[in-house]
Amino acid sequence: MRKLINVQKQLIPDLSDTMKKRYTILHHVRLIGPVGRRTLAQTLHMTERVLRAEAEFLESQGLLDIGPDGMRATVSGERLLEEMEPLVKMLFGITELEEELRRRFGLKQAVIVAGDSDETPHVKQELGRAAASILRRYVTKGDIIAVTGGSTMAQIAERMTPSPQFKGCWFVPARGGLGERVELQANTIASAMAKRTGAQYRMLHVPDHLGEEAYQSLIQDPTVSDIIADIRKARIVLHGMGEALVMARRRRVDERTMTSLLAEGALAEAFGYYFDEQGRVVHNMPTVGLRIEDIDNAELRIGVAGGASKGRAIAAVIRHGREDVLVTDEAAAEQMLLMGPV
Template sequence: MDNNEELRLMLKVAQMYYDNDMTQSEISKELGIYRTTISRMLKKIREKGIVKITINYDLSETFSIEQQLMERFGLKEAIIVPVTSDEKKAKLKVMGRACAQLVGRIVQDDDVVGFSWGSSLAEVINELEDPRESSAVFVPMVGGPSGKLESQFHVNTLVYAAAQKFKGTSVLIDVPAILERRETRDQIVESQYFQDISELWDKITIAIFGIGSIGMKGTATWNSFYGNELFDELERGGIVGDICSQFFDIRGNLVETSISDRTIAVNLERLKHTKYAIGVAESPEKADAIIGALRGRYLNVLVTTEETARAILERTE
């Protein structure tokens, strides 16, 4: 085949494939050419510049923001959702749906999936739609709130519901996140019951958690876990947020508090070694807490709203 004939045939194939939306099999049948030849020809068409494929990133309002966050903080993925409503519940719903799509895509049979608690994660579970069956194990990464939190947001509720959605296995936790005395915490840590959970924490491959903020002082969820009496101590320590009841400053450094030696939760350093460490949080008031978590590298995937993402980028320019 001479060059002119080859070029004419490539133009014909390009027209059929790209303009007429014909499949490679349909083109093969019509032109009498092997399908493997069509595949090689399409590759050559792109290499020669006969067809130039351009992606219109402007169609996605949030794509460039996601790229900036990924580059600035070394993230594996950033999922930014535009929100038109100012209603908190609406924001959590769309953010939950975006995270649910990610979770449904990445969970595999051999995964150990860890959850923290809260309204953001409850929406993630609610938005899971017909995920494939999996033999994954779902486990809490922090103790419970001693009956002070709505049951729908309790870590055990979320873990059990996620396991049901995936038809996987759930392991529940029967101890509070924060004990009254250090001695009680030490006794629990030494028990066989806790050792079994701790072994699962070491095997976590996907961690999904909310990010608390000192700016949320006075809210029902804050008071459920900590109460206002802890606020002054956290403020003096320069603390901006927490993950699984472990606190950090704006640089991402962990900060010891009066409850640190009474807390039952996965070690945040462990999150740095998980395949997916997914932080789910929104609101400009939480921006500093999310920045601290990002700088501490406790997450490699961030799911948030556009307004929150813009606040994060503005404060870290």
């Protein structure tokens, strides 16, 4: 297929450009539809005249529905987008970027979506769709799936659908609550994923950050210890990653800890563990839930994060050596590849 694409680019370059343009329009309509022409033209930095002509063509092919409330992709349009994805990744150069990222960081698989989720919220939605698809591919009946919280994880939950392989599966929170908005907490996301897939779930009603005395007391409670035992048996871990200082502020750590993180060169955070640029753990917070050794024991670890601002942080977590599959966006991938060897 790659040879054919290269020949086509040389002989009929306009064909590739037209295909990219129409795919991009249909793709964005699927993500944000129903959407008006003016809004979509602004989003795609395209004139309304050009967009109108392309939208009318897509409608004539039965791929787009244009109604009073805006444009939306038809069932045929959504099916075509799915079928075109491998081809489009080659046309956009994303296939090569995925392979380079996979080799550089020793991943089982790298999945990259176009764009920068820092600049375009719709890219985060696409991260969610891609991650939901990856989980569906790897899950098996009866799995325990531990999930973390955050806005990207909430997008994954939104895009989960019923599937036979989720039968008998359990979604569990990887850790306690962050003290942030309820809809972004791991408990909420685990329950949403279970409801959307037809699986079951358990919740862990404890704070994320605990003092040592409170931590020791909680893990002795039979109800809590029973849930923790399930969490620590997870076969799949699905998690986000963040910048160390941003996550520390979200967790409301004290100034002394913030100063320590800066001094230790903390760059990234995942699971309550803070990593430096080389992927070394420089600090961890006492938390009820997954420990680093439990993550080691999981059969499959799927990390999901995007945005140019997170590129270096994502690389730091992966350099720790506990990632199998990474789902990210173009901007983050490019930043990761700019980093030198460890």
